[in-house]
Structure formats: structure tokens, C-alpha cells
Amino acid sequence: MPHIFQATDEGTPLRRSGRPGPALAGDNSVSVRVERRAHDAARGHAVVATLGQRALAGTDFSLLLEQTVSLVADAMKVAAVAVCEVAEDGRLLVRTGHGLLTAVAGQTSFSDDRRSFPASALDSETPIADPPDGSPLSRDPFLVQEGLVQTVAMRIPGRSRPFGLLIIGARQQRSYSREDLFFIHAVANVLGAAFERAAMDRAEEEHRALERQMLNGQKLESLGLLAGGIAHDFNNLLVSVLGNAGLALAELSSTSPVRSRLVDIELAAQRAAELTRQMLAYAGRGRFVVQRVNLSDLVVELVTLLRTVVTRTADIDVRLADNLPEVEADASQLRQVVMNLVTNAADAIGGAPGRIEITTGRMTATREYLSRSCIGQDVEPGQFVFVEIADTGCGMPDETLARIFDPFFTTKVTGRGLGLAAVLGIVRSHRGAIAVESTPGVGTRFRLLLPTAGTAPVSRAVPHAAQATPASCGTILVVDDDAGVRTVSTLSLERAGFRVVTARDGEEGMALMERRGDDFDAVLLDMTMPRLSGAETCHLIRQLRPELPIVLTSGYTEPDTEARLDIRDVAGFLQKPFTPASLVKMIQDAVRRRAQEHGR
Amino acid sequence: MTNATPSSILRDAAHELNNLCSTILGFATLAEETDPQNSSIAGYLTEIKLSTEGVAAIASRLRELSQELVGTEPA
Numbered sequence A: 001m002p003h004i005f006q007a008t009d010e011g012t013p014l015r016r017s018g019r020p021g022p023a024l025a026g027d028n029s030v031s032v033r034v035e036r037r038a039h040d041a042a043r044g045h046a047v048v049a050t051l052g053q054r055a056l057a058g059t060d061f062s063l064l065l066e067q068t069v070s071l072v073a074d075a076m077k078v079a080a081v082a083v084c085e086v087a088e089d090g091r092l093l094v095r096t097g098h099g100l101l102t103a104v105a106g107q108t109s110f111s112d113d114r115r116s117f118p119a120s121a122l123d124s125e126t127p128i129a130d131p132p133d134g135s136p137l138s139r140d141p142f143l144v145q146e147g148l149v150q151t152v153a154m155r156i157p158g159r160s161r162p163f164g165l166l167i168i169g170a171r172q173q174r175s176y177s178r179e180d181l182f183f184i185h186a187v188a189n190v191l192g193a194a195f196e197r198a199a200m201d202r203a204e205e206e207h208r209a210l211e212r213q214m215l216n217g218q219k220l221e222s223l224g225l226l227a228g229g230i231a232h233d234f235n236n237l238l239v240s241v242l243g244n245a246g247l248a249l250a251e252l253s254s255t256s257p258v259r260s261r262l263v264d265i266e267l268a269a270q271r272a273a274e275l276t277r278q279m280l281a282y283a284g285r286g287r288f289v290v291q292r293v294n295l296s297d298l299v300v301e302l303v304t305l306l307r308t309v310v311t312r313t314a315d316i317d318v319r320l321a322d323n324l325p326e327v328e329a330d331a332s333q334l335r336q337v338v339m340n341l342v343t344n345a346a347d348a349i350g351g352a353p354g355r356i357e358i359t360t361g362r363m364t365a366t367r368e369y370l371s372r373s374c375i376g377q378d379v380e381p382g383q384f385v386f387v388e389i390a391d392t393g394c395g396m397p398d399e400t401l402a403r404i405f406d407p408f409f410t411t412k413v414t415g416r417g418l419g420l421a422a423v424l425g426i427v428r429s430h431r432g433a434i435a436v437e438s439t440p441g442v443g444t445r446f447r448l449l450l451p452t453a454g455t456a457p458v459s460r461a462v463p464h465a466a467q468a469t470p471a472s473c474g475t476i477l478v479v480d481d482d483a484g485v486r487t488v489s490t491l492s493l494e495r496a497g498f499r500v501v502t503a504r505d506g507e508e509g510m511a512l513m514e515r516r517g518d519d520f521d522a523v524l525l526d527m528t529m530p531r532l533s534g535a536e537t538c539h540l541i542r543q544l545r546p547e548l549p550i551v552l553t554s555g556y557t558e559p560d561t562e563a564r565l566d567i568r569d570v571a572g573f574l575q576k577p578f579t580p581a582s583l584v585k586m587i588q589d590a591v592r593r594r595a596q597e598h599g600r
Numbered sequence B: 001m002t003n004a005t006p007s008s009i010l011r012d013a014a015h016e017l018n019n020l021c022s023t024i025l026g027f028a029t030l031a032e033e034t035d036p037q038n039s040s041i042a043g044y045l046t047e048i049k050l051s052t053e054g055v056a057a058i059a060s061r062l063r064e065l066s067q068e069l070v071g072t073e074p075a
Helices: A030-056 A061-076 A119-122 A141-146 A179-251 A259-282 A296-310 A331-349 A367-373 A419-429 A483-496 A506-519 A533-546 A580-597 B006-034 B039-069
Strands: A080-086 A092-098 A151-154 A162-169 A289-291 A314-319 A327-329 A353-367 A383-390 A432-438 A441-451 A475-479 A497-504 A522-526 A549-555 A574-577
Touching: A030 A061, A030 A179, A061 A080, A061 A092, A061 A162, A061 A179, A092 A162, A119 A151, A119 A162, A119 B006, A151 A179, A162 A179, A162 A289, A179 A259, A179 A483, A179 A580, A179 B039, A259 A419, A259 B006, A289 A296, A289 A331, A296 A314, A296 A331, A296 A353, A327 A331, A327 A432, A327 A441, A331 A353, A331 A419, A331 A441, A367 A432, A419 A432, A419 A441, A475 A483, A475 A506, A483 A497, A483 A580, A483 B039, A497 A506, A506 A533, A522 A533, A522 A580, A533 A549, A549 A580, A574 A580, B006 B039
Parallel strands: A314 A353, A475 A497, A475 A522, A522 A549, A549 A574
Antiparallel strands: A080 A092, A080 A162, A151 A162, A289 A327, A353 A383, A383 A441, A432 A441
16 A cells, blocks of 8 residues: 655744745744745745646747756755656656756666555555655665655656656655645646647657658659659650761761761750659669679779769778678669769869768668668668768758758759759668768768678679670561661661661560571560560560570669569660660670670 | 659759750751751751650650649648
8 A cells, every 4th residue: 555645734844944935934833834835835836837838838848847847846945856757668767857866867767666665656646755664665775875765756647647756855854745745746737738748749740750751652652653654755765866866977977067966966865864764763663683782892893983073182982891791783773873972972072172982881770770861761670781972071951961862952053953862762772771971061971771682692694795896797686666766776786787677566576586586696675565565575585595685675664573584584784765886785795695605 | 852742853854854855956956957968867867856856745744744733742
């Protein structure tokens, strides 16, 4: 049974020294005592009213708790006041305190054993005092440690359960008056309302965060559909622009004044292609060729290129980890990520002397670490490899940092604001995370985390460009539903010396394969076609001619399930829009490799 | 992704594409005017202009979509 506090009508609090009031010290007449009690009660009411007002005004909860313990200690002239909260694990955790000697807020806790004081107060609707000698209730050792000899505890009420305790302690013998008890009770009630409000605020914030997460997901989904929907037609048109520009250039003499116009057309078309590619990447729809990638190797391959985007006044410092676990990723997209981040770092440094550090490594990312990251809050904790790009550039204020992944947000004069948006999409589609730190005037640090691949490494089988002089003879089957692409591809390949047979879709392509499959030396196969898709056509061709080189081409990727063709099954992948030169080279390489492998 | 909305992204993308289309069409016209007698590239330039107009049509559709989305998106 809890010890119910017995208030005294004649208690010593009415004689507190130094306390302002109408009575003189030593004057203990009945009228003076009554007057002092009235004064104490009025003062208590004023404190409760002040706290209530602050709670209603939405004062920061932690600040309100601090103000409460301070005001209560002052009003009651007691040595120590603490607010304890019932933690999720049931412990009575000291949330904030005034005059405590050893307690640490957020760390020190009382026993949650209801047979001990002050935990026993959680079961009482009225204040509970220290148990008297001989009581079956034990006293929490922490009270002794704090030197508290006269303590009162009052539960902080909540709708469904108590939030915690308000504990008042004295280090000298004293008693508590009825007014003191009313006061403690009233303060605990105000605290209960404040705890309730804080819990509602927390729930509301969690709800808003969930809504934001869903909204972002919807945005990405709708953008992905839109970007994917237009990319196919859009890139086919750009193939036509780039192809015809390239073919026209081939017709002109090296001194023709028209050449520069055509080169400008090519540049503009390539910029349009880049814009689509970044949009697709942002929407997470650009992923195509998944393979095992070693991040350190990837950075090594890029270093020479990276140095070209950095001014001479800036140094690139590369620190790569050995024996890094591989990740399953689209290598070309990861190159784009590193390139975009290094370009940003170089821009942040500008023409001033500076340093860019590129570091790779492995790390364990906890849920807490991931929850603090800019992207990847919903990623499962575990083993990751990382590539970090840090610069000593101008850094960013928080308001800029909050928007850097927004498409078309840029602080650069000439930027399009798609670089980091693409990085976001790529990392998200690889189920990775990004942590960003930036300090204005000091620099910025991007750390990109990717989950490690689960099993043993396999050999990388990305087709490499041919080193020998390419051959340009043989017959190529071009399967594409877009007339412009078929025309440009045919003209480009014929100019290079190939014979070309075209098909308008996968079914027509398979009909040709069945009739004269042995005639073909390679196939250029579009991925997105009506009736029979590129992936299905590829599968059927493999059954007829397992050794025939197939070069896939696409303006965008289908959903992963369909597009997950093993890169080792095809001779190469040509991203639309492509130029005549890149098409010819890809086909030449495929034909040459096949000839070498089969001794032809 | 904190402030951008699908409508603003589409609007900006359409703007960029229209600029690029204008550039391509402009250079194609200049190329024709620079050497009007060169019949060997006339067909290629015509194809370039036709394809670019196709891109411009897509950009126009994107802009329309962005306008349709305005007002349907949460702030």
C-alpha cells in the first residue's frame, strides 16, 4: 500500500526564511498564519497560471519542463525538483531537474518497482511522501545519493497512463502544507496537459513525415511514368537528328562552311539527350545493365576524365580501399554519379586553390545513421561500400542544402539543376543512401552508400571497345519500330560497308531470322517495340543462333523485371539517341569479336 | 525532393527542350541558307527539321501536362 501523504496545517513552510510575505519572522499568531497561507496559495496559483499559459502558448516542451522545475523550486523553497518520464521500457527516466547533484537528464532513472518510492506514486491520484520507517515500501537509493530526506512525488496524469512523476525533495527536515500539496497537484496536472500536447505534436509530425514520404513517392512515380512515356519517342527523334547531322557531315568537304552549323546541331541534340537521360535517372527509370561493380576500380577508370573537369588550381586526392566488396549496379550510372558530384565539387571551388578528395571504403550503416541521411531513410541497415567526394569549396547554407536534389534547382549561372536530381534517382534505384554535410566557407562532403553484393564476385563481362582496326563487312539485321531510326541506322551502317536488312518489329525480325538467320552477322535490336518486345525477341534469337552478336538499343528502360537481361548475353548496349559513329563502332566491335571467337 | 513538384519539373523540362529545339531548327535553317545549292545534304536537313518539330511537339505536350497538374498538387 502506498503511503498517503498527510499534510500538516501547522507545518514549518509557513516560516520559511527569506520568503517575502506580510508576516515578520517569529510572528506565529493565528491571523498571521492564515495570512501567510493565503499568500502562499495566491503565489502558487500565479505559478500554475503562468505554467498553464506557457503550455497553451506552445512553448517548446523541453523549455517548459525546465521552467517548471525552476519555478516550483523557487515557489516552494525546496532544494530539488525533478520531472521523470515513464520511458518505453518502463524506467522512470529523469527528464529534467533543478538542484539535483548527481542526476543526468536523460540518463539517470529511478527504479520502476511499484513497491518502492517514488515509483509507488504512479499508482496514486494524490501526492505520496517518503515512506516512514518500518514501511514495507523501500526507498530508491538515488534519493539517498542525492541527500534528499523529505520527498514528495506526484504522478503526472495522462489519458491512458501516467506520463511520469513530479518529484519535490528537501535536504533538511521539513513538512508540506495542504497548500503545498494542492500546488504540487495543480502543477502535475498542467504537466500532464503539456505531455499530452507534446505527444500529439509528435504524432502529428510523424504523420506529416509519412505524408511527405508518400507524396515524394507519388511525385517520383508520376514523373517516372511521364519521363518513361516520352523518352522512347523523344530519343528516337533525337537518333534521327543526330544521325542525319552525322550523315550530312560525312557528305561535306572538310572546308565546307556548313560543317559548323551541323556540329552545332549535334551539340544541341546531345544536350537534349542529356536532359532526358538525367530526367529518367531522377525518376529511377534509367537503370539498365546490372552487373557486379568494384567502386575503387570504377573511380580508377574515371580519374583521368575527372581531372579534365577540375581547374588547375584544384587538386584531386584519391584514396581508394583495397579488396572492396562489389556492389550490384549499373556501372555507367555510377560513373555518372561520380562525375556529377566531382563536377559540382569543382564548381564549388571555382578558380580558387582547393582540394577534392575521392575516397572509397566499407562501413556498417545503422538505422540511426541512415535516418540522418538525405536519401535512404527507408533503406535497411547493413553492410555498405561508399564513395565519398569532399571538397574545400564554398559550401552551402542549410536552405540551399534542403533543395539540392530538386530537379532544376541550381545555384550555378549555367547549370540546369539536373545533376544532383539524377544522382538522387540513381542512388534511390540502387537502394542506396546519400549523406551530405556542408559548411559555408569550409566545403561539402557527399557520401554515397551502396549495399554490398551478397555472394562471391564474378568476373565482369562488360564488352570493351575493340582495339584493332574494325571490320565493316557482313549483314546486319536492324529491328526497330521507328522508321527514322531504321533509316539512320541503315544509312550509317551501309556507309561503313555493311549490308543491312530491316524489320519493323520483333515478329518481323523473328520471321527474317527463321528464313535467313544464317545470313546475319549481328543484330541491332530495339528494346521497346509493340507485339514482341526486345527482350522477348532477344530470347528467341538466342534459341535459334546462340552465338549471334546482339546489340541492344533503347531510349529508356522497361520495368526491371523485363529489362533485366544479363549483359553477358548480349554484345553491347547502345543508349538512344546514338550517333552514326557510335552505332558503327559498336557493330564493328561485335562482328570482329564474334569472328575472332569463331575463327572466321 | 522537397520543393519541386511534377508540374514545375515538367514546365522547366519543356522550357529547356523548347530552347534546344529552337537552336536546332535555327542552325538547320542557317545551314540551308549557307549553301542552298548543296543538294547532297538537303534531305538530311529536312529530316533534322521534321524530327526536331516532333521533339517540339513533345515539349508542348509536357507544358500542357504541367498546366493540368497545377492546382492538383499538394503544396
